[in-house]
Amino acid sequence: MKASLRRMLWISRITFLEAVRQRFFAFLLVLSAAMVLSSVSFRVFDFGHGELKFIADFGFGGMFFFGSVLAVVMTAQLFFSEIDNRTALTLLAKPLSRAEFLLGKFCGAWAVLGVFVVVLAALQGTVLWAREQELLSLADPAAKLAPAFNLEGLLQLVLLQWLRLGVVISIVLAISALARTFLFAVVVGALAVVAGQLQWIAQDAFLRPTDSQLYAAFLWVSTRVIPNLQQFNLADALVLGSTGVDDGAILVVVLSGLAYLLAYLTLGSLIFRRREI
Template identity: 35%
Template sequence: MKAKSAAQNLLMLSPRRIWVIARNTVTELVRQKVLIFLLIFSLCFISSAVIFTQFTFEAQFKFIKDFCLGAMSLMGMILAIAGTASLIPTELDNRTIYTLLAKPVLRLEFLLGKFLGSVLILLVALGLMSATFTGVIFYKEKELVSELRANYSQAMDNPEVRAFAETEEARILKQSRDPEVFKAIVLILVKVVLVAAITLAISSFSTSMIFTILMSIVAVTICHLQSIAQEAWHGTTEPLKKVFLGVVAIIFPDMNKFNLADELVMGNILPWSVALTSCAYGLVMTAAFLAVAWAFFEFREI
């Protein structure tokens, strides 16, 4: 009967109702001063990367990429947890959830609408952070190119000097206009969406926003250490320990699959096939956690 009811719910889904709930969720999240503060702090934090100048130009660009991408990943996860963890508890505290569910709104539609609203906010936040990151990169590019031209302006009549200056300028442009950065940003987006899904799954059975935030932080931390669990799983022979580590490796997604900053710093190129595989993995795990959230929320007493 439960399986039949679940199948009927899927057939009765209304994209229009989901979109209305998502729009209202965006409005609610925009009104949260904590999220606005976190976003402004993120933009200022990323902008501060421009002050680091005590390196060669290659080292400067590598540092800026590593610093900004790391900041985007960290602040994106914080925004995902802080924003998503408040969705269901806020509705319960304001008692608006009772009005919504009393209407012909399915619980799955409610969850998907809330999740979609959270994802839209994360898209805007990462878009702003990416724009700030791009501004920092191009500011540094203009600064270094201007400095290079000023240093060699009086010797440009010399063909060797001019050729050297042009080569150096080409190296600067290559570092500043690295297409691998786009792949890194896409992977960060998939990562923070997955974090939002994990938080929503915990929130679906939690009765406290604080508990949801703490458990989400613990879960995301485990996800970042998951590769260590896999190595330990392959290296241990103790049955109980092997079972425990195997469960951890299956339940918790490997967040290290979305970290491209280290590859950028090392100057490595990540093939699109690998990046798309990581994105597909993240989207599948996101769908899995949404299914878990639905399973808990569908039978929760409200």
């Protein structure tokens, strides 16, 4: 067990080093950071919401979007670089199981996404806090406005987003284990993310009565195979919500995310075990 863990950690360490050296990671990180920072300059726009909410929506939106792009493209690239460059031949000829290899890849990619989420969340938190302090200083002291920015909520959001990206990575790895080309893995992975974002529609439809058994069966399978990625998007409620989110609801989201993550990693390992290198 200890030896297996050590091998996985070495795979994830090398995967992490490889990923952070990629220009693609640096490019998306800089782009997302620029998006977060630029949100302050857009405060002249008014879409009918409060300014802090607009800044939060804009910045966290960038984190959700570019995080997903990074999770799909980078994970597929890290997997296929080992296969196409044939470094996997060298590694898998050693006493390293396919599952250890895949889990190592997962941990390395997840660690990179962890850095991505933490850096952006720290930037976003700083921007929100600074602007809120500025607005509070300008407000009438008699109004006794309470600060809306919630640091604890931001930490919870970081964990939820990291978990959400972990689910995406595990799906992309399962697809990559089956796919023959990088392009196929990226396209199907991206479609899976879109399906996950829209899964709530299938959930709603499933709750409505229908006469078609086939349609009902399709919805039942869809709502279980595809994770609801939308449920992780609680940025407003967690970071700016005055009432916050019920701990029980967050626990359900976390458990659901972990269940999907483990299920897709298991599936990926089973598929990869049969793959010819």
